[in-house]
Every structure is written in structure tokens, then in C-alpha cells.
Amino acid sequence: MKMADLKPEHFRWRMDGRVAIIQLDRPERKNPLTFDSYAELRNTFRDLAYAEDVDAVVFAANGGNFSSGGDVHEIIGPLVGMDMKELLAFTRMTGDLIKAMLNCGRPVIAAVDGICVGAGAIIAMASDMRLATPEAKTAFLFTRVGLAGCDMGACAMLPRIIGQGRAAEMLYTGRSMTAEEGERWGFFNRLCSAEELESEAVVLAQRLCKGPTFAHGMTKTQLNQEWSMSLEQAIESEAQAQAICMQTRDFERAYNAFVNKQKPEFGGD
Numbered sequence: 001m002k003m004a005d006l007k008p009e010h011f012r013w014r015m016d017g018r019v020a021i022i023q024l025d026r027p028e029r030k031n032p033l034t035f036d037s038y039a040e041l042r043n044t045f046r047d048l049a050y051a052e053d054v055d056a057v058v059f060a061a062n063g064g065n066f067s068s069g070g071d072v073h074e075i076i077g078p079l080v081g082m083d084m085k086e087l088l089a090f091t092r093m094t095g096d097l098i099k100a101m102l103n104c105g106r107p108v109i110a111a112v113d114g115i116c117v118g119a120g121a122i123i124a125m126a127s128d129m130r131l132a133t134p135e136a137k138t139a140f141l142f143t144r145v146g147l148a149g150c151d152m153g154a155c156a157m158l159p160r161i162i163g164q165g166r167a168a169e170m171l172y173t174g175r176s177m178t179a180e181e182g183e184r185w186g187f188f189n190r191l192c193s194a195e196e197l198e199s200e201a202v203v204l205a206q207r208l209c210k211g212p213t214f215a216h217g218m219t220k221t222q223l224n225q226e227w228s229m230s231l232e233q234a235i236e237s238e239a240q241a242q243a244i245c246m247q248t249r250d251f252e253r254a255y256n257a258f259v260n261k262q263k264p265e266f267g268g269d
Contacts, residue, residue: 003051008044010037012062018055019205020048021198027063030115032071035078038094038119045100055213055268056205057106059127060198061113066136069118076145091151094119098152101126102224105217107208111201112136113194117176122152125161125187128220131201132188134179141174149174160227162187211266212250 004015012023022041024031033041048054070076079087101108101123110127117139124130124138132138140158142151149155149171158167162185170177182188192200208216218241226234245251250266257264 001047001050002053003044003047004053006044008040010034010040013044015053016202017206018053018209019058019202020051020054020056021058021060021202023060023062024067024120025062027065029071030065030068031062031120032068032074033119034071034074035090038097042093042097042100045097045104048100048104048106051106054106055209055211055216057104057108058111058198058201058205059108059123060111060201064135064194065114066110066112066116066124067118067120068115069120069141095152098122098126102220105220107205107216107220109201109205111197112138112188113197117141119152122154125154125157126152128223129204130182130188131197131204132179132182132191133194133197134191135194136179136182136188136191137176138179138182138187139174139176140170143172144174156227161185211268212245212248212254213266213268214248214250215245218245 003020006013010025012021012025014021022044024033024037026032048057079090082090107129108127110124110130112124112130112132114133114135114137116124116132116136118141121138121140140149140151140154142149142154154171155167158170161167162170166185169175177185177187179188179191183191222234222238222241226237229237249269250264253266254264
């Protein structure tokens with residue numbers, strides 16, 4: 001399927017070559033999420049697994065902020081009046097967005113500016129790479145509203161990125177992580193100015209689009225699946241994955257380019 005002409009109702013979508021750029025579209029409210037935007041994002045990332053014209057995704061800030069998380073009035077308020085069945089349907093739906101991001105088969109780069117909290121911080125966390133401005137403020141503030149810090153995979157994923165102790169501090173206290181802390185702890189790959197943030201993220205995404213895109217998808221799969229494997233299982237899984245990649249034409253292209261002292265031009269097959 002092709003997604004270049006996608007016209008979502010609840011977020012911005014545009015293409016730059018084979019890079020899809022997503023932005024939440026409520027800048028006047030620091031881009032909060034709603035029931036509808038959660039669901040539409042989940043469906044979009046599910047579809048990306050089958051997209052023929054998208055090789056990388058940039059989840060960008062909008063209006064100087066990434067996302068303020070779930071909308072207080074449109075999500076948190078209604079949740080207070082729901083029964084357990086309804087609440088579980090909601091929490092599973094938000095988790096399904098993260099599963100869809102992990103399983104979309106494309107590298108996802110978060111470009112974080114300003115406020116990046118709650119579910120917004122989770123979306124950044126679930127991305128493969130994260131760039132940020134010095135003004136970025138990231139907080140997993142679920143305990144601040146009386147909830148556990150274990151939301152949408154945070155207790156599984158955040159310790160693997162920044163370490164158990166640092167993750168525990170962030171998830172227990174709900175305090176903001178500064179951009180400098182985020183870079184030092186490994187949450188952010190690097191910092192750049194607000195003026196350059198999105199363009200830097202797109203440049204990185206374009207670099208990945210040059211391939212080998214099939215191998216990038218395999219890399220993403222292994223990064224996610226090996227969390228639950230023993231070391232021996234991981235080594236065997238990587239042996240199988242690499243053998244599959246060795247059957248691709250991109251592997252042959254790289255060899256021929258090396259022999260002829262040229263730069264390989266990958267085709268994604």
C-alpha cells in the first residue's frame with residue numbers, strides 16, 4: 001500500500017521523499033493527545049508496516065512543543081467516570097500505539113522541542129532515535145496524577161535507555177529531565193538548535209532511506225525482540241536474521257561496489 005496521500009484528521013502528515021513526517025496538531029495546547037488521535041496514530045503505524053513508499057518516520061514537534069500528553073479535559077476527565085472494562089480498553093489501546101511503533105518496520109526518529117511529557121514522552125521513548133533542543137523538558141509524570149509510572153511500556157523500555165536507577169527516579173517522582181540530562185544519560189542522541197531540529201531529523205531519516213532499508217527493518221525487529229531472549233537465543237536469532245539479509249540483492253550490491261571501489265547504491269531488496 002502507498003501512504004503518501006494520507007490525510008489524517010487528528011495530526012499532520014507530509015512526505016519528504018520517502019520520509020513521513022508526523023506532527024500533533026494542537027500547538028495552542030502544546031499538542032495534547034485525544035482518544036481519536038491515539039487511535040488514528042495507532043492505525044497509521046500499523047499501516048506503515050505495509051507501506052511501499054515510506055522508509056523512515058520523523059515524529060516532529062509543532063509550535064515549539066512536542067506533546068503535553070493526554071488532554072486533561074478530553075481524556076483524563078472522562079476516564080474518571082469509566083468502569084474497569086472501559087478503562088482497560090483505553091489502556092490497551094494506548095499500548096497498541098506503542099506496539100505499532102515498535103512493529104512498523106521503519107526507523108522512527110523523534111524531534112523533541114519544548115514540552116514532552118506523559119504520553120508524549122512515551123512516544124519519544126518508543127522511537128528508535130531522539131534529537132532534541134536544549135529547551136526540551138521530558139517528564140513521565142503519571143504519578144503526578146495519581147497513576148503508576150508503568151504506563152505504555154515505560155517500566156520495560158526506559159531502564160534500557162537510561163538505566164534502572166535513573167528510570168526509577170523519573171518514574172517515581174515525575175520530575176522533568178532536562179535536555180542536557182537526556183543527552184548525558186543516552187535518552188537523546190544529540191541536541192541541536194530549535195531552528196535546525198526538524199531539518200536535522202529529516203536529514204538523518206533521509207540517510208536511513210538510502211538503505212539498506214530491508215536490513216534496517218531487520219535491525220529494528222532484532223532490537224525489539226532480543227529484549228526477552230537469552231544471550232544464546234539472541235545470537236542464534238541474529239544468525240538467522242543475518243543469513244536472510246545475505247540473500248538480498250543489497251548485500252550483493254555492497255560487495256560489487258566494494259570490489260569496484262564505489263559507494264553502494266541500495267535498492268531495498
